[in-house]
């Protein structure tokens with residue numbers, strides 16, 4: 001049994017890349033906590049707000065009308081100082097001075113690495129909620145924002161398909177995904193891609209060219225390749241250049257970019273965020289300290305933060321294979 005503390009005031013913050021549904025999670029954390037007679041403080045701009053003492057008291061009314069909004073009302077950001085232990089100590093001192101006894105961190109694996117250090121070094125209770133469009137966090141089937149990002153990208157891909165078809169063209173469409181190809185794999189299947197390129201399943205360029213040429217030989221006149229950006233956003237241009245040089249194949253490039261991070265969250269993301277936010281507060285009240293909220297096979301669960309941070313969640317290879325099978 002986790003040891004309970006007499007919890008009176010908690011802090012909540014968003015960190016790393018924003019994701020649609022973060023506001024729904026903030027609302028759920030705040031309103032659940034307020035229902036349980038806890039005070040809630042919003043920490044602005046991620047870890048930077050802890051260093052700068054940028055704290056705002058959250059009220060039920062401050063949460064009105066944010067459920068359907070993209071982005072994050074608490075702002076987010078990247079805070080390089082947080083990699084240094086002295087700044088983490090300063091952050092903890094500032095939190096304690098403000099009477100904050102525990103934290104809910106809404107972010108990705110980088111944010112959880114920082115969160116874990118706060119627990120390891122200062123035993124500060126902290127619960128993570130996975131919020132990233134990349135869906136690359138181990139221990140949860142889904143992260144907040146992924147469903148919306150997939151639908152946003154898909155609606156653009158459908159439009160590009162129309163013009164690819166009208167002009168008999170080959171398109172390379174680059175989607176987000178630094179370390180994993182979840183968005184690519186999902187929109188690839190849903191959008192009928194010829195080939196999906198994921199960072200963790202590299203494919204020789206000649207192999208891709210052969211597939212396009214085989215498709216053309218079968219009479220296929222337009223094709224779409226979906227490429228996750230990987231470490232180098234803009235790689236789709238390099239690919240197109242290789243196609244031209246090696247096989248005299250003309251490919252148009254479309255980079256979907258940050259539109260995938262914005263917009264109103266889907267119903268699924270709002271529901272997921274609401275469930276996870278409420279669960280995170282209850283976990284803190286139960287004395288949990290160093291965990292992430294996840295969803296596994298439809299159930300909301302708690303996973304050790306260290307497992308979420310240190311394990312790798314790979315792109316679902318079966319979806320890459322399915323897209324190939326169905327692209328005739």
Ligand code: ADP
Nearest residue numbers: 016017078079082083107108109110111113114
């Ligand atoms: P995400 O949470 O979306 O993966 P980042 O990787 O950019 O985003 O991480 C967000 C923030 O978390 C960083 O700017 C930094 O403040 C903190 N962070 C990331 N990695 C570490 C680390 N190894 N040690 C301490 N803080 C970290």
Ligand code: F6P
Nearest residue numbers: 017018132133134176177178261
């Ligand atoms: O939020 C994750 C992510 O969308 C990655 O897929 C992408 O590489 C990265 O954020 C880009 O974020 P930024 O432009 O904020 O550095």
